[in-house]
Structures are given as C-alpha cells and as structure tokens.
Amino acid sequence: MKISYDFHIHSALSPCSDDTMTPCNIAAAASLNGLNAIAVTDHNAIANCKAAAEVCEALGIAFLYGIEVQTSEDIHVVALFDSYQSLEAFFNTLTFPPLKNRAEIFGRQLIYDSDDRIVGEEERMLLASCDEGIYDICARIIDMGGKAIPAHIDREANGILAILGEIPPDLPFSALEFSPYAPKELLDRYSGFKRLINSDAHRPQDLMTGENTIEALSAEARDIWLSI
Ligand SMILES: [Zn+2]
Numbered sequence: 083m084k085i086s087y088d089f090h091i092h093s094a095l096s097p098c099s100d101d102t103m104t105p106c107n108i109a110a111a112a113s114l115n116g117l118n119a120i121a122v123t124d125h126n127a128i129a130n131c132k133a134a135a136e137v138c139e140a141l142g143i144a145f146l147y148g149i150e151v152q153t154s155e156d157i158h159v160v161a162l163f164d165s166y167q168s169l170e171a172f173f174n175t176l177t178f179p180p181l182k183n184r185a186e187i188f189g190r191q192l193i194y195d196s197d198d199r200i201v202g203e204e205e206r207m208l209l210a211s212c213d214e215g216i217y218d219i220c221a222r223i224i225d226m227g228g229k230a231i232p233a234h235i236d237r238e239a240n241g242i243l244a245i246l247g248e249i250p251p252d253l254p255f256s257a258l259e260f261s262p263y264a265p266k267e268l269l270d271r272y273s274g275f276k277r278l279i280n281s282d283a284h285r286p287q288d289l290m291t292g293e294n295t296i297e298a299l300s301a302e303a304r305d306i307w308l309s310i
C-alpha cells in the first residue's frame with residue numbers, strides 16, 4: 083500500500099526550530115496534511131521523540147524514531163529506528179564536544195511532554211558536530227538495527243555531496259534523502275537508490291503535504307520502517 087510520509091521533522095528541541103514545533107502541533111500538522119507516517123529527527127538529540135510518538139499513536143499516524151546526526155565532517159545523516167529503545171541505545175553511544183547552548187543567539191532547546199507542557203530545556207549545544215566521522219556513525223547505526231540516510235543531499239549546507247563530492251559506494255545507506263526542491267537532474271542521477279523526499283520542517287506549515295509516497299506491506303510502523 084502507498085504510505086505518505088515525512089521522515090525528517092524538527093521539534094522545538096532543535097534550537098533552529100520554531101518553538102511551536104510541539105509534539106501536538108507536529109502530529110496535528112501531519113494529520114491535516116494526510117500523512118500516514120512521520121519521524122521526528124532533531125539535531126543530535128532525541129528527547130521529544132517519545133512524546134511525539136504518543137500523540138501520533140493517538141491520531142493513527144505511524145511513528146518512526148529518529149535523529150539527525152551531524153558527523154565530524156559536518157555531514158547530516160538521518161538515522162531511523164523502529165523503537166525508542168533502539169534509538170536511545172544508539173544515541174547513548176554518541177559523544178559531543180562540551181559546548182553549552184546560548185539560547186539568546188541560537189534559540190531555545192525545549193523538551194515537551196505529550197500534552198505540550200515544557201518539561202525541560204537541553205543545555206548542550208545541539209548544533210555541533212559529534213566526535214566521529216560518517217563511516218563510524220553509519221556503521222553503528224546499522225549495527226544497532228537502524229537505517230542510515232544522508233540528509234538533504236541536494237543542499238550545500240551539511241549535504242554529503244557538497245562535502246564529499248559523491249556518495250561513497252561503501253557507505254551502507256538505505257536510501258538517499260532529497261529536499262522537496264531538489265532538481266530533477268539530481269534525482270535522475272541517483273535513480274539507482276531508494277529515494278526519500280522529506281521536508282526538514284522547522285515550522286508546522288512546512289511539513290510535507292502527502293504528495294510523496296513509499297510502498298509498504300501495511301500502515302504499521304514496523305512495516306513502513308522495513309520498506310525503507
Ligand atoms: Zn540537516
């Protein structure tokens with residue numbers, strides 16, 4: 083069956099994201115847009131995934147557990163897991179430089195519960211590269227049962243093509259992610275890969291609107307995750 087999706091969405095935990103990107107607002111926007119499945123993928127952090135999953139479950143939206151890791155080369159990689167436990171186990175292996183966020187400059191890093199109440203604020207600066215390179219990060223995503231997807235490969239900023247010049251054939255990517263504005267010529271060049279078009283939304287109005295679909299055996303999160 084066809085599944086409309088958006089597997090790259092930032093919550094208010096990401097400093098660059100709008101503070102209105104709460105679990106309920108993200109799930110409501112996904113529902114209004116007719117999406118069957120989403121993932122919340124904050125920069126180097128996972129603290130809003132559980133709350134967003136709860137709200138999505140209540141609205142009948144399949145939820146994949148994700149994170150957008152910034153590697154030591156400044157490349158953005160989306161990692162998707164089929165359970166919070168797997169995502170958390172992977173997240174706990176990551177190490178970051180000891181930098182503190184300056185909310186007045188970069189924005190707040192808000193943690194919400196599933197009723198959209200603020201329950202905490204992350205102090206670590208999330209817009210920083212982790213300590214490891216893309217080969218180590220991708221190998222561990224796979225080892226720990228996840229899917230590794232280079233993010234927005236058509237974009238200059240933090241895209242793998244802009245930084246490495248190519249998609250190294252020995253990296254175990256499940257799919258390539260393009261932004262909604264990727265040129266057709268680039269899509270065609272990588273037609274041999276599975277393709278995901280995600281929003282990278284930082285505001286509720288920027289979520290995908292259902293025009294892109296993938297095939298999955300069912301609308302269950304596990305089947306959708308398996309189809310990537
Ligand atoms: Zn990114």
Ligand SMILES: [Zn+2]
Nearest residue numbers: 090092150282
């Ligand atoms: Zn992003």
